[in-house]
Amino acid sequence: MTYAPGARVRARSADPDHHTRVPRYVRGHVGEIVEVEGEWPLPDDQARGITPPRVEHVYAVRFPARDLWGAGTHSVVVDLWESYLEEVAP
Template identity: 45%
Template sequence: MSRFEIGDRVTVREATTLFHHRTQAYTRGRTGVVVEHRPEWLIPEHEAWQLEDGRVEPFYVVRFHQRDLWPDYTGLELDTLETEVAEGWLDPAGEVTQ
C-alpha cells in the first residue's frame, strides 16, 4: 500500500548517507507534488550493497518547481523538474523529519 497519493505535497528528507542512494542532493529539504506512482523496488541502499533481503519500497515521481530547487533560476516560473524518489526519503509536507 502506498503512503502517498497523486496530488500529495511531500518534502524530501534532509538526510545524508555514507552509502549509495538515488536521491539527488538538490531535492533534499525541498517540497514537491506526487504526480505518479512507480513500482516497488529493492531499497536502493540495500541493492548497492547486494543485501538480497527482499525488502522493497514504493517509488514516486515527484514534481518540483525549478525555482524552488534553485533560487537563482532564471527560466519561466512554470518550469518544473520531475524525478523518482523512494518512499523512505519522503515526508508529508510540513512534517519533515531528520
C-alpha cells in the same frame, strides 16, 4: 504510508555515508506526487549488499525549478523511493 497523486512531500535532507538515489539538489525541498510508479527494490540496500533489499513504493515527484535553483518557470520530476520522503502538512 502510500502517497496519492497531489500529496505534498519533502525529500529527506539526510546525507547518508552510503549510496542513495536522492539527488542532493532536491534534499529538503517540497514537491508534489505526480504518479505512483509501483514497487521496486531499494537501490541503497542493493548497493550495500543487503539481501533481500527492501521493496518500496516509487513516486514521480515534481519540484518547481525556482525552489531548487532560485529561477526557472519549469518543473523537475524525480523518481524517489518512499523512505526518501516525508509528509508535509497541508
